[in-house]
Amino acid sequence: MLLKICIAMIAFAANSILCRLALAQHQIxxxxFSLIRVCSGAAVLLTLYALSAHKTKIEWSIKNGFFLALYIVAFSLAYLHIDAGVGALxxxxxxxxSMVGYGLCHGEKINLRRGVGLAIAIIGILILLLPGASAPNLIxxxxMVLSGIGWAMYSIAGKNMQNPLASSLANFVLAIPFVLLAYIALYSQSFAQPKGxxxxxxxxxxxxxxxxxxWYAIVKQIDRVTASSVQLSVPCLAIIGGALFIGEPLSWRIIISAAIVLAGIGLVIWASAKPVSLLQPTSDNSLER
Known part of the structure; x- marks a missing residue:
């Protein structure tokens, strides 16, 4: 499970790096960017679904498609005119x-260790991003807040999906019309260089x-508080990736802050683990979250 979470978080950070590269260099x-992104995702998922040995029934949800489109469109627009660190925060x-609030409203509890881990992770984010960040344009x-709400709702909806591949395919396909409408409404002229x-x-x-x-497979096995906490690693990974691939400065403050965030996330995950009884045989279900 930990390896799957790490892969997903690295991919999420890669989205920020790829978007910043394209927009900052005026390549698109x-x-x-949003329209090509969602169409490319749908095409890859359709190919994977067609090649899958066990095809399950596709679950269509306009609501989930809208949440995905909201995240993608608002994400791209915000990163055009907002500082990268402030945007990630x-x-x-x-x-x-959003995810913690939703979880608490639906009966999830935060014990002391999880609360401490969550607080440590948030402190790490603040240390990492606030001191050098300029005030963002309110619009x-x-x-970016809308993008965060869209992603939180998309993640929450993932707990009710039966098949991650089929559900993701449906969501990407249904997101295309929403992104296309936004494209038509917001831009009469567009440009795209090959690199973009x-x-x-x-x-x-x-x-x-x-x-x-x-990620849909992961969120079915963990609660909303844990799912929201592990995503706090993405700003750290994005800034490190920005230093490696874009040439953004990487200081000891960034390294130490990233370590604090990851330590807090580790505490949340550890505090969320269910104990396994030593008096009973271990079943496959007992290992799942």
């Missing part, structure tokens, strides 16, 4: 608050489609 406009801070900050198109295709076909199938 945000709405074209707004996005995953919104995801955190684009609001877009490739980056958008990598974001949708690799870092989004496969990762979201994996």
């Amino acid at each position: 406009d945000p709405m074209s 707004l996005l995953f801070g919104t995801v955190q608050l 684009y900050a609001g877009m 198109i490739i980056l958008a295709m990598l974001s949708g076909g690799l870092a989004s489609s496969g990762a979201y199938v994996l």
